[in-house]
Amino acid sequence: MEKDTVTFAIMLSVIDFFLSMLLISGIGVILWLLPFLNKLGKLDEESMRRGH
Amino acid sequence: MFFDEMLHFFGQMASQTGLAHFWWGNVLMIAVGVSMILLAIIKKYEPLLLVGIGFSCIISNVPGSDLTLPGGLFHYAYEGVQLLILPPLIFFGVGAMTDFGPMIANPKLVILGAAAHLGIFVALIGAKLLGFTIYEAGAIGIIGGADGPMAIFMTMKLAPHLLPQISVAAYSYMALMPLIQPPVMRLLTTKRERQIRMKQMRTVSRVERVAFPIVIGIVVNLLLPPVAPLITMLMLGNLFKEVLVTERLAKAAANEVMNVVIVILTIAIGSTMGADKFLTGSTIEIIGLGLLAFVFGTGSGVIGAKIMNLFLEEKINPLLGSAGIASVPIAARVAHVVALQDDPENFLIYHAMGPNLAGVFGTALSGGIMLALLQ
Numbered sequence: 364m365e366k367d368t369v370t371f372a373i374m375l376s377v378i379d380f381f382l383s384m385l386l387i388s389g390i391g392v393i394l395w396l397l398p399f400l401n402k403l404g405k406l407d408e409e410s411m412r413r414g415h
Numbered sequence: 416m417f418f419d420e421m422l423h424f425f426g427q428m429a430s431q432t433g434l435a436h437f438w439w440g441n442v443l444m445i446a447v448g449v450s451m452i453l454l455a456i457i458k459k460y461e462p463l464l465l466v467g468i469g470f471s472c473i474i475s476n477v478p479g480s481d482l483t484l485p486g487g488l489f490h491y492a493y494e495g496v497q498l499l500i501l502p503p504l505i506f507f508g509v510g511a512m513t514d515f516g517p518m519i520a521n522p523k524l525v526i527l528g529a530a531a532h533l534g535i536f537v538a539l540i541g542a543k544l545l546g547f548t549i550y551e552a553g554a555i556g557i558i559g560g561a562d563g564p565m566a567i568f569m570t571m572k573l574a575p576h577l578l579p580q581i582s583v584a585a586y587s588y589m590a591l592m593p594l595i596q597p598p599v600m601r602l603l604t605t606k607r608e609r610q611i612r613m614k615q616m617r618t619v620s621r622v623e624r625v626a627f628p629i630v631i632g633i634v635v636n637l638l639l640p641p642v643a644p645l646i647t648m649l650m651l652g653n654l655f656k657e658v659l660v661t662e663r664l665a666k667a668a669a670n671e672v673m674n675v676v677i678v679i680l681t682i683a684i685g686s687t688m689g690a691d692k693f694l695t696g697s698t699i700e701i702i703g704l705g706l707l708a709f710v711f712g713t714g715s716g717v718i719g720a721k722i723m724n725l726f727l728e729e730k731i732n733p734l735l736g737s738a739g740i741a742s743v744p745i746a747a748r749v750a751h752v753v754a755l756q757d758d759p760e761n762f763l764i765y766h767a768m769g770p771n772l773a774g775v776f777g778t779a780l781s782g783g784i785m786l787a788l789l790q
Contacts, residue, residue: 366549366789367548367549368543368549369540369543369544371549372539372540372543372549372552373540375539375549375553375785375788375789376535376536376539376540376556377536378784378788379535379536379781379784379785379788380529380532380533380536380781382780382784383529383532383777383780383781383784384526384529384530386529386638386639386780386784387525387526387528387529387773387776387777387780388525388526389634390525390631390634390773390776391522391523391525391526392522393630393631393634394518394519394522394525394627395522397519397623397626397627397630398620398623400622400623400626401620401622401623403622404622405620405621405622406620406621406622406625408621408659411621411658411659411660412659412660412662
């Protein structure tokens, strides 16, 4: 398909907009899962601060 | 005889200086450079950027100066942009000074980081209709992402010759967001909606804060290699900050590295603002399209938040949507200030930082997808 056209610009925009929505929702899902890591244990901030 | 020889001598000397090549375009661009410095000093508009850009713009428009030519220092500053080294280093510094806690604490708001980017596509289609090539249109569109380093990164990949116009438009509109956004936000919301208060957010643990940059670094490199350098460096800077054992490095990234990179970057941008390249009809079109992108981006973010409210039991303040346009933390601050005008006890800043930070990812995702589809 010829890329340098208005039609392609519209198609690119529609695909990009919805794909961005989808991918950022994926990041949202990752963020939603992050709290489950807390079940593995916790990090002692005081000892981390003394670590260097 | 003597006078003739003297005249000839001085004439030859003058032709070797820049004076012989001075034209009104240089005068105009020197005035632009001076205006930038004055805006920074008097109005405090983005002083860290405008002083360097303004000065470099002035020097680049003095004919005879070879600073911008190969071998000149400004030329090598530009090489840092051209080789795409400087934008990722800016992100490195930004990551080291950013608290992603608000974004991690409220994942549902990240969708606003994509919703507020309709402006990118309005500007892209508008640029194509005005006759720009699809690559130029893509670079112009990304102004709507309100993210300076990303705009520079995309421009260098798609249309490097438009760097001065696009970077100046992006940074100017970011500085003017407190003037551009509020009318759009008020137009699209009722007073009652602007008074919606957000619930206190949960505390984000250290484990989550450390895991976040590592996980996102993997995901972005896996799914979006074209923009991975930017997000990877953002995450590295943030990891240095959050692990607490590399405090020195985090501080260096946020201060020394960031300051040096800003100096080089502003010199590089200003050095491309020669009158012959900048004073064209396309500059006015790009400036106009940039404004359109910011207006539509703000509007689509607010509307996106209102659409979310149709499905949410606990309503969110739609002003948060406008913060999804990126430009951290200016857009979040604008949402906060507009909310305060209708309810002096409605503090939105921390909540607005979530979509604001998501906006950085939203712009990167849009840019990455665009590069993948265009190249």
